[in-house]
Amino acid sequence: MTQQLETRIDIISSLAEPHWADNWNFRAYLQQKVSPTEIDRAAQALAQDVSAKIDCTACGNCCREIFPHFRPGDVSRLAAGLGQSEQALRSTMRTEGVDTTVFCVSPCPMLKNSSCTVYEHRPDDCREYPHMHKPDFLGGSIGAIENYGTCPIVFNVYGQLKKTFHYDPKTDYIGQTNPETTHGSSYKSS
Ligand code: SF4
Ligand code: SF4
Numbered sequence: 001m002t003q004q005l006e007t008r009i010d011i012i013s014s015l016a017e018p019h020w021a022d023n024w025n026f027r028a029y030l031q032q033k034v035s036p037t038e039i040d041r042a043a044q045a046l047a048q049d050v051s052a053k054i055d056c057t058a059c060g061n062c063c064r065e066i067f068p069h070f071r072p073g074d075v076s077r078l079a080a081g082l083g084q085s086e087q088a089l090r091s092t093m094r095t096e097g098v099d100t101t102v103f104c105v106s107p108c109p110m111l112k113n114s115s116c117t118v119y120e121h122r123p124d125d126c127r128e129y130p131h132m133h134k135p136d137f138l139g140g141s142i143g144a145i146e147n148y149g150t151c152p153i154v155f156n157v158y159g160q161l162k163k164t165f166h167y168d169p170k171t172d173y174i175g176q177t178n179p180e181t182t183h184g185s186s187y188k189s190s
Contacts, residue, residue: 006152006155007054012155015149023148023158025172025175026162026172027141027142028174028175029167031138039161042161042164042165043132046160046161046164047132047153050132050153051153054152057115059152060111062129062147062150062151063126066147066150068125069100070100074124075090077121078123082121110122132153132154132157
Protein backbone atom coordinates (compact mmCIF):
# COMPACT_ATOMS: atom_id res chain seq x y z
CA MET A 1 0.00 0.00 0.00
CA THR A 2 2.72 2.44 0.97
CA GLN A 3 5.24 3.93 -1.39
CA GLN A 4 8.90 4.36 -0.62
CA LEU A 5 9.31 5.74 2.88
CA GLU A 6 11.45 8.69 3.89
CA THR A 7 13.18 7.97 7.20
CA ARG A 8 16.09 10.42 7.10
CA ILE A 9 15.50 12.85 9.96
CA ASP A 10 17.51 15.65 8.35
CA ILE A 11 15.39 15.49 5.20
CA ILE A 12 12.13 15.24 7.14
CA SER A 13 13.08 18.12 9.38
CA SER A 14 14.02 20.31 6.41
CA LEU A 15 10.65 19.66 4.75
CA ALA A 16 8.52 20.60 7.77
CA GLU A 17 8.69 24.35 7.32
CA PRO A 18 7.98 24.42 3.57
CA HIS A 19 5.03 22.04 4.07
CA TRP A 20 3.67 23.78 7.18
CA ALA A 21 0.94 25.88 5.51
CA ASP A 22 0.05 23.11 3.10
CA ASN A 23 -0.34 20.62 5.94
CA TRP A 24 -2.85 22.94 7.57
CA ASN A 25 -4.61 23.36 4.26
CA PHE A 26 -4.82 19.59 3.83
CA ARG A 27 -6.42 19.34 7.27
CA ALA A 28 -9.08 21.85 6.18
CA TYR A 29 -9.52 19.91 2.93
CA LEU A 30 -10.17 16.71 4.88
CA GLN A 31 -12.64 18.50 7.14
CA GLN A 32 -14.61 19.75 4.17
CA LYS A 33 -14.34 16.92 1.67
CA VAL A 34 -13.94 13.58 3.43
CA SER A 35 -16.04 11.83 6.06
CA PRO A 36 -14.38 11.21 9.44
CA THR A 37 -15.02 7.48 9.02
CA GLU A 38 -13.19 7.39 5.70
CA ILE A 39 -10.32 9.43 7.10
CA ASP A 40 -9.93 7.15 10.12
CA ARG A 41 -10.05 4.02 8.00
CA ALA A 42 -7.33 5.28 5.66
CA ALA A 43 -5.16 6.79 8.40
CA GLN A 44 -5.27 3.67 10.54
CA ALA A 45 -4.38 1.42 7.61
CA LEU A 46 -1.48 3.68 6.67
CA ALA A 47 -0.32 3.99 10.27
CA GLN A 48 -0.24 0.22 10.65
CA ASP A 49 1.58 -0.28 7.38
CA VAL A 50 4.14 2.51 7.87
CA SER A 51 4.80 1.67 11.53
CA ALA A 52 5.56 -1.94 10.60
CA LYS A 53 8.21 -0.75 8.15
CA ILE A 54 10.01 1.76 10.38
CA ASP A 55 12.34 0.63 13.14
CA CYS A 56 11.74 2.96 16.08
CA THR A 57 14.72 1.51 17.93
CA ALA A 58 16.95 2.80 15.13
CA CYS A 59 15.33 6.24 15.25
CA GLY A 60 14.41 7.46 18.73
CA ASN A 61 13.95 10.99 17.45
CA CYS A 62 10.82 11.58 19.54
CA CYS A 63 12.86 10.87 22.69
CA ARG A 64 15.31 13.57 21.62
CA GLU A 65 12.91 16.18 20.35
CA ILE A 66 9.64 15.98 22.25
CA PHE A 67 8.51 16.04 25.86
CA PRO A 68 6.44 12.96 26.78
CA HIS A 69 3.41 13.65 28.94
CA PHE A 70 3.20 11.81 32.26
CA ARG A 71 -0.15 11.23 33.94
CA PRO A 72 -0.12 10.43 37.68
CA GLY A 73 -0.15 6.67 37.03
CA ASP A 74 2.82 7.03 34.68
CA VAL A 75 4.85 8.79 37.35
CA SER A 76 4.06 6.07 39.92
CA ARG A 77 5.03 3.32 37.51
CA LEU A 78 8.28 4.94 36.48
CA ALA A 79 9.23 5.83 40.06
CA ALA A 80 8.65 2.21 41.13
CA GLY A 81 10.65 0.96 38.16
CA LEU A 82 13.55 3.25 39.02
CA GLY A 83 13.37 2.43 42.72
CA GLN A 84 12.82 6.12 43.49
CA SER A 85 10.18 7.99 45.40
CA GLU A 86 7.58 9.79 43.33
CA GLN A 87 8.69 12.98 45.02
CA ALA A 88 12.26 12.50 43.81
CA LEU A 89 11.10 11.80 40.28
CA ARG A 90 8.71 14.75 40.30
CA SER A 91 11.59 17.02 41.32
CA THR A 92 12.98 16.45 37.80
CA MET A 93 9.66 17.40 36.20
CA ARG A 94 7.46 20.41 35.67
CA THR A 95 3.71 20.64 35.51
CA GLU A 96 2.05 21.03 32.16
CA GLY A 97 -1.71 21.13 32.35
CA VAL A 98 -3.95 19.95 35.17
CA ASP A 99 -2.62 16.46 35.84
CA THR A 100 0.25 16.24 33.39
CA THR A 101 3.95 16.57 34.00
CA VAL A 102 6.93 16.54 31.67
CA PHE A 103 10.65 16.26 32.26
CA CYS A 104 12.34 19.62 32.70
CA VAL A 105 14.98 18.77 30.13
CA SER A 106 15.13 17.51 26.60
CA PRO A 107 16.33 15.10 25.25
CA CYS A 108 14.52 12.79 27.65
CA PRO A 109 16.85 11.93 30.56
CA MET A 110 15.79 8.29 30.28
CA LEU A 111 17.43 8.08 26.86
CA LYS A 112 20.96 6.69 26.91
CA ASN A 113 22.96 5.76 23.82
CA SER A 114 19.82 6.18 21.72
CA SER A 115 17.89 3.62 23.79
CA CYS A 116 15.16 4.00 26.39
CA THR A 117 16.57 2.83 29.72
CA VAL A 118 13.10 2.47 31.25
CA TYR A 119 11.29 0.82 28.37
CA GLU A 120 9.16 -1.44 30.59
CA HIS A 121 8.11 1.52 32.70
CA ARG A 122 7.78 4.25 30.07
CA PRO A 123 4.63 6.40 30.15
CA ASP A 124 1.59 5.62 28.07
CA ASP A 125 2.32 8.66 25.93
CA CYS A 126 5.54 7.00 24.75
CA ARG A 127 3.78 3.66 24.21
CA GLU A 128 1.14 5.27 22.06
CA TYR A 129 3.24 7.81 20.21
CA PRO A 130 2.81 8.98 17.47
CA HIS A 131 -0.90 8.32 18.06
CA MET A 132 -1.67 7.85 14.37
CA HIS A 133 -3.57 4.62 14.98
CA LYS A 134 -6.21 6.24 17.16
CA PRO A 135 -9.79 7.06 16.20
CA ASP A 136 -10.68 10.65 15.34
CA PHE A 137 -7.66 11.33 13.19
CA LEU A 138 -8.92 14.82 12.43
CA GLY A 139 -9.22 15.66 16.12
CA GLY A 140 -5.60 14.67 16.61
CA SER A 141 -4.31 16.11 13.36
CA ILE A 142 -2.97 19.27 15.00
CA GLY A 143 -0.48 17.04 16.79
CA ALA A 144 0.27 15.26 13.53
CA ILE A 145 1.09 18.57 11.85
CA GLU A 146 3.26 19.63 14.78
CA ASN A 147 5.16 16.36 14.71
CA TYR A 148 5.41 16.11 10.92
CA GLY A 149 9.02 17.25 10.91
CA THR A 150 10.05 15.14 13.88
CA CYS A 151 8.66 11.67 13.37
CA PRO A 152 9.14 9.61 10.21
CA ILE A 153 5.91 7.71 10.88
CA VAL A 154 3.89 10.92 11.02
CA PHE A 155 5.70 12.36 8.01
CA ASN A 156 4.99 9.36 5.82
CA VAL A 157 1.42 8.72 6.98
CA TYR A 158 0.41 12.35 6.56
CA GLY A 159 2.09 12.59 3.18
CA GLN A 160 0.53 9.39 1.89
CA LEU A 161 -2.87 10.42 3.17
CA LYS A 162 -2.71 13.31 0.71
CA LYS A 163 -2.24 10.84 -2.12
CA THR A 164 -4.98 8.55 -0.84
CA PHE A 165 -7.50 11.38 -0.99
CA HIS A 166 -6.16 12.78 -4.29
CA TYR A 167 -5.25 16.08 -2.69
CA ASP A 168 -3.65 18.60 -5.02
CA PRO A 169 -2.34 21.72 -3.25
CA LYS A 170 -2.77 23.76 -6.45
CA THR A 171 -6.45 23.04 -6.99
CA ASP A 172 -7.50 22.17 -3.44
CA TYR A 173 -6.47 25.35 -1.70
CA ILE A 174 -8.91 26.02 1.12
CA GLY A 175 -6.97 28.90 2.64
CA GLN A 176 -6.99 27.82 6.25
CA THR A 177 -3.74 27.71 8.12
CA ASN A 178 -2.68 27.95 11.71
CA PRO A 179 0.83 29.38 11.59
CA GLU A 180 0.74 30.44 15.24
CA THR A 181 0.85 26.87 16.53
CA THR A 182 4.27 25.91 17.85
CA HIS A 183 6.08 23.31 15.80
CA GLY A 184 6.46 19.95 17.53
CA SER A 185 6.49 21.39 21.03
CA SER A 186 4.98 18.46 22.85
CA TYR A 187 3.47 15.09 22.40
CA LYS A 188 0.04 15.11 20.92
CA SER A 189 -2.53 14.87 23.67
CA SER A 190 -4.15 11.49 23.94
S1 SF4 B 1 7.72 7.15 16.95
FE1 SF4 B 1 8.54 8.32 15.23
S2 SF4 B 1 10.17 9.66 16.05
FE2 SF4 B 1 9.68 8.09 17.59
S3 SF4 B 1 11.21 6.50 17.22
FE3 SF4 B 1 9.36 5.92 16.05
S4 SF4 B 1 9.68 6.79 14.01
FE4 SF4 B 1 11.16 7.78 15.39
S1 SF4 C 1 10.72 7.50 28.60
FE1 SF4 C 1 11.87 6.26 27.13
S2 SF4 C 1 10.51 6.09 25.32
FE2 SF4 C 1 9.77 7.80 26.59
S3 SF4 C 1 10.79 9.65 25.74
FE3 SF4 C 1 12.05 8.90 27.44
S4 SF4 C 1 13.58 7.57 26.47
FE4 SF4 C 1 11.89 7.85 24.99
